[in-house]
Amino acid sequence: MAVTGAVMVGFLALHMLGNLKIFYGRESFNEYAHWLRTLLQPFLPYRGVLTLLEIGLFLAVVLHMWAAITLTRRARKARPVKYVAKKSQATGYATHIMRWGGVTIALYIVWHLLDLTFGVVNPAGFNSAPADRMIEGFQPGRWWVTAVYVIAIILVGLHLRHGIWSAFQTLGWVKGERRRIVKLGALAFSAVLVLGFLAPPLAIMFGVVK
Amino acid sequence: MDLTLKVWRQSGPDDAGRMVTYLAKDVSPDMSFLEMLDVVNEKLILEGDDPIAFDHDCREGICGMCGMVINGVAHGEQRATTTCQLHMRHFEDGAEITIEPWRAAPFPVIKDLVVDRSAFDRIIQAGGFVSVPAGSAPDAHAVPVRKEDADDAFDAATCIGCGACVAACPNGSASLFTAAKITHLSLLPQGQPERLIRAKAMVDQMDAEGFGGCTNTGECTAVCPKGIPLDTIAQMNTDYLKASR
Amino acid sequence: MIEYTEGEALRDAKAPEGPIEERWAKRKFSAKLVNPANKRKLNVIVVGTGLAGGSAAATLGELGYNVKSFCYQDSPRRAHSIAAQGGINAAKNYRGDGDSIYRLFYDTVKGGDFRARESNVYRLAEVSVNIIDQAVAQGVPFAREYGGLLDTRSFGGAQVSRTFYARGQTGQQLLLGAYQALERQVKAGTVEMFTRHEMLELIVSDGRARGIIVRDMVTGEIERHTADAVVLATGGYGNVFFLSTNAKGCNTTAIWRAHERGAYFANPCYTQIHPTCIPVSGEYQSKLTLMSESLRNDGRVWVPVAAGDQRAPGDIPDEERDYYLERIYPAFGNLVPRDIASRAAKNVCDEGRGVGPGGLGVYLDFRDAIGRLGRDAVEKKYGNLFEMYERITGEDPYTQPMRIYPAVHYTMGGLWVDYDLQSTVPGLFVIGEANFSDHGANRLGASALMQGLADGYFVLPTTLGDYLANGPYGEVDEEAVAEAEIKVRTKIDRLMAVNGTRTPDSFHRELGKIMWDFCGMERTEESLRKALELIPALREEFWRNVKVSGTPEELNQVLEKAGRVADFFDLAELMCLDALVRTESCGGHFRAESQDADGEALRDDEHFAHVSAWERTPDGPVLHKEALEYDYVKMSQRSYK
């Protein structure tokens, strides 16, 4: 979990930074997209690095989901009879957010790929420049798309707020004083990520980026 | 004060079990929770009914025998308190209280609120000890121990094996219990020689017993009557990862 | 009143002669060893998993015997030893403050008011040092100092600092050490563990203890277990008083039924009352909670000067408070020994000056300590105790004095054993609080843990080995086993058949009240005779009117309770008889008729320097006296003025 989570977190950080390039204009963003695809050429073919990244990412997602499903199934088996009344005593959102949030995020990713990667459900269509897909996608008329993104991103933030410190804990790096720092760090990191991801769609919708 | 109790009744391991409602009248706020149940039981016995079976012994919060889920919280809502140390003054007159046993597959219900926690003993058997035959020990002062380490080890060692952590964990994990013992012995020089095999063996036994995995939700430490911290789980993970390499 | 006869004098045949320092070494050397190859074939039953039983079973398993271990709880870790707070004594002299094995020996004999055997006590002091080594090696997290060495404190009126402790949970940590050692042997296959099993009968075949009958408390099944020797480590019987600091399940059943089979019961009347417990708050009260004695270091004990003063403690000015311990015992003040502090509290309450519900309590006030040291310092020292007090009473001891009252705590009496810890039934060994051996008429604080572990880790493994090496003792007589089982079944059937109108608890509560009122802190001929009338009458009603619900073939906590209460009746009677016969005061046994001009306990060494060992016969109890001789510690009268 921790390792696959970390891979995904790494990707997300880069992805967010990349997305922010939209603020430097369409060209900058397209260049970045292009750069991604031509990285390390000619040593690797077109989309070489990106494909490797994608494979890695895909594996991470699959393994992560597999681990999540295994854990959930073990948990179910460990408690075959449910409580009639059950009240959480910890800051208690974690279980539900992690499981149902995770599934929601997965669904979102599928849709997101169809939308912005393949352009299947995107008004700009399949054969368009990435920046166009993005800007077309978040026009005010398609406010509900933006809404889906906002919700998804907030879910991602919540998932990571717990996920990041949890990963540290799983690896045994959190002790005593450090626990507070790691938790704060996870919160800060998630907040930055959420804001960073939210900025482009909102900016487009409200016409700041055209 | 008068209370309505909704209590899990299950006549034996094979019975499906159900919630049954009882009225507890004239409860004194100075009673402990178990004394309140004693009074209910006295009445049930005289009426020829089966009294509610529950585990208890020391009634002072140290033996770890008592334990029930009260209004959805293991050992009840008062923090750092075992069921036997919980007092009725924390409940409102007229309140409705649900009482259930620890629920986890590795803790099968024996009767009513009594569950079988022998899985904990088997986790200890797997490695929760230092191998030292009686009479073979060196002088107690032969190995000094840093005071801080001794204190931290003590904190972990105060676990009373009640099982509330398992009862509260959404995954039914026994991580806090197992980690408390691993941490206690890991922090002391006496525990070093067997440190890694101990961690590996105990965690493997915990999994074999059918407890769930830990996803760090922290419910366990919140209900733990001894406040065993999550640090112990981090320590267990460190030792386990090292041992698995 | 029950009649008794006096039988032959009793002698401890196993204690070696010679200089006291050499006796244990001598006995160890003379003890026969069991051939290692044979150990596997020898079966030993250990009943009880407290400090005594747990350490014994673990050690015997380690030595290679085939051990079966029993306890009534769901795990061996829950034995009542877990509740011990204060600490454990050992003559390590780590402080260099003049402690020595001899001094611990001396203090224990004197503290026991000259009613314990010198040989036993010396051995206890000698072995005490090994206990600490063993426990530390097991990873018991004793308190340490910044230098990394073990910390100690002084306890129970001792002038040296020899009590090792693990915050307020010493018993827990020591027991977990023994428990872990035990579980290690379970894994190794040398010990077979039977939890939730209650011993109900001893099997005696050919005059030797050869097994036990137990009830599986989950299924109700009656099981037979035979062995080459039986060890009882079933703890104390303080619960005969219903309210005590003991755990709810503590009982006398195991030792009582062994007593019925021929084991002598020694000094049953010696009970220790602890002065600092949280007072009773109402009828429903199910047990009493001990507050550590260490509180008396800084708390001041007082009651109002005037009887019936109903004012809140804060409204009572100093001149209207009676700091009675400081007044009566200016030298020791609030730190007088347990029995004296307890009796003094009872006296002021009897005068109508007690505080709290029912007037059964005295104040333990920290106002001055908080004023002098500051709240923080007090909190550092006693924070967890204050919290516990508040949890139970709902009162804040920082702003309002604690209320405390004495409660039954420990029983010095128990089955009679010789130097080898063997009872009068060959092959039946008794260790820990269940025997009578080492504390005389009064146990010093922090010495019970020491005794339990000394017996289990170090003494029993040697002496039991000697017994087994002298075997084999032949096949177990099938008929003896069947007879024992029938006896158990008959008793259970009888209890189930009564189907009366009172619960076992209600009888127990009433019995406890009789014992507390008439055979408690202060006993008189009159009160004891009264108790000896009331007890049989109540017992008769019990057997006529008790109600046990459910069936015996399931987990049945009412049945468990009824069986224990039945035995408490018989024990209570013997306790009162023993107390009646012993017309002197000594240690925890205070006969009002025997006190000096200052109201202090007055021993009668001429007539009572002996152990009273009771045999149970069809013709009534028979008293055997074991004379006590003091060659090393000169007998003297205690004085704490």
Ligand SMILES: Cc1cc2nc3c(=O)[nH]c(=O)nc-3n(C[C@H](O)[C@H](O)[C@H](O)COP(=O)(O)OP(=O)(O)OC[C@H]3O[C@@H](n4cnc5c(N)ncnc54)[C@H](O)[C@@H]3O)c2cc1C
């Ligand atoms: C609150 C409290 C505080 C104390 N503090 C201290 C202290 O600070 N220092 C000190 O030295 N001493 C202290 N003592 C005394 C000391 O704890 C006990 O005397 C000692 O622990 C007894 O140990 P044990 O092994 O003999 O018996 P226990 O620990 O009582 O164990 C009895 C065992 O026998 C089993 N058993 C009993 N009956 C049966 C049966 N019929 N069938 C099967 N199994 C049975 C039980 O399951 C249990 O395993 C304290 C006592 C109390 C109550």
Ligand code: HEM
């Ligand atoms: C595909 C759908 C997803 C599901 C079902 C899912 C489920 C879960 C669950 C149940 C956990 C808890 C395990 C634990 O705390 O140990 C978890 C942890 C985590 N998740 Fe996810 N998640 C998903 C997607 C993601 C994504 C997209 C990311 C990152 C961008 C991510 C990052 C993390 C991290 C870092 C952890 C913490 C790992 C750990 O504690 O060891 N997850 N996830």
Ligand code: HEM
């Ligand atoms: C507002 C937020 C986001 C925007 C604007 C956005 C935009 C994009 C765009 C334009 C692409 C296509 C890039 C390309 O084809 O070169 C892309 C790919 C991708 N995005 Fe996002 N994204 C956002 C949030 C997220 C989130 C929250 C996740 C995951 C939880 C995510 C996961 C992915 C993945 C997995 C890909 C495919 C990467 C690949 O094929 O290399 N995105 N995103």
Ligand code: SF4
């Ligand atoms: S860790 Fe806490 S909750 Fe779990 S068994 Fe130990 S004391 Fe009970």
Ligand code: F3S
């Ligand atoms: S509640 Fe369960 S998920 Fe882990 S942190 Fe505690 S074991």
Ligand code: FES
């Ligand atoms: S009964 Fe012992 S902890 Fe509650």
